[in-house]
Amino acid sequence: MTGEDVPIGEDELQAFVDERLDGPRRDAVEAHLARHPELRERIAAERRQRASLRAQLQGKAAEPIPARLRIATLQAARRARLARRMSLIAAAVAIFVVGGSAGWFANGLRPALVAQAPTTAVAQGAAAAYRTFVVEVAHPVEVGVAQETHLLQWLSKRLGHKLVAPDLAPFGYRLMGGRLLPGGSGAAAQLMYEDTAGKRLTLYVRAADGTETAFRFQQDGDAATFAWIDQGFGFAVTAMASREELLPIAEAVYKGLTPKG
């Protein structure tokens, strides 16, 4: 059997170089090589080179693993990276939640926090009036709170809308008085409130197109304004306050001005 020259394929020669042939096939290849000296020389060279390559690279695999390639090291670095990314995501979510809950709160009182053009005009008028009179020390109001009944009747008559002064005592603001202003194509009324620290808040009312629209928030420097339109009138609450502080006050004013039923 071994005397027969069994055909040997190139893949078997390669498997022989790699020492992957078992008994009978290896014997067959060796017998074949014995009869073909040139091929034998070639295969012997390939086996030598394979062994040489293994020997030259043996030392590399015997080296201890450097600290920077330790899995624990890489996992710690990875956790630190993930933690940094998570904190960024958390911060972004927190901002979203603050914005989102404010919107949800406003939704609870019907008008939602979205932009509306006529409301913008009301908000801008309110902010301008606020800037003009809130800094006024000598004459912040035209008619003082001592004549509240007269003030409200007067403003209501000029405005063509029955005006009530919402009670903002729960928020620490008490009514100082009010004044009449030019507003849009007609008149506007401004009621001014003050807290014990002297911080002032105004409620601004004037005729405006539309029935019921969304709450609009506007920030002018330190002054924040919530404005909305209800049954032909525009309302605005303005104060040196954050959006979060002002929103519950705007809600109270909205409810106080528009007693349902």
Added chain:
Amino acid sequence: MADLGVVLEPLIPALRRYAYALLHDHAAADDLVQDTLERALSRWSSRRADGELRAWLFAILRNRHIDAYRQARRRGTEVEIDEVDHRETATRQEAAIEARDVLAALEQLPEEQKSLLLLIGVEDFSYEETARVLGVPIGTVMSRLSRARQRLRSIVEHGPAALLRRVK
């Protein structure tokens, strides 16, 4: 995640050896291994459970190596032609003096031939595993292995210039 070290670390010496044989630079080799392991950790959950871990890791390493090589070529950081000539002359002289320096001869081979000789001849990968790492059919592995060995032998015996002449 805690026992990943137990699973992965036994394979790191072989990964370092393969990377070094591809790059001929110890620091660059460890950079490549680090990159490979970081990628393996981030992809661990998407790894096919039945897949052979060793072939998976070596395939990541090889792909990172090829990507880095392509990027370097795009950026034009490839060695100048003059330098290549110098290096080839040096290697030929070296090969003439020390015909047995197979590692130096290996450097002259294209990446796929290097990988074939390293994975099968040094890392004792099966032909099937090798086919998985290289992303080619197993029959292709067999025929290309034979060609890679012929070419390596030519370089060791005659130097790369002799091979180039003969190929012409």
